[in-house]
């Protein structure tokens with residue numbers, strides 16, 4: 127899906143996509159873990175596959191998946207699901223590591239697959255990366 131820069135950002139920041147997550151998708155590094163979390167959610171909504179791969183921590187379990195296979199999986203997730211809203215519940219960082227707890231609204235053809243996750247982030251060479259995620263609560267079951 128192509129999101130116009132003047133549209134509301136999918137991460138629900140209240141800003142436009144052009145003033146919020148788009149610069150990160152275009153190559154800028156998010157300044158903190160919460161911005162990275164938001165921009166990764168937006169990347170699912172915007173089908174920014176390369177961004178989702180680029181922002182994985184080298185030790186994230188998905189980082190060992192061959193790039194083509196991972197890209198196909200992510201593309202499928204972007205195409206299948208609707209990403210309709212994000213709420214940041216908690217955000218804390220200490221030095222090079224950070225935790226963001228969030229509620230992501232995700233729908234599969236009207237079926238609610240929304241979930242709450244605690245994500246761990248770590249700074250690698252000055253850039254925040256998605257290290258791991260723990261699902262705390264899930265609405266429905268994925269097929």
Ligand SMILES: [Zn+2]
Nearest residue numbers: 135137146147
């Ligand atoms: Zn955003």
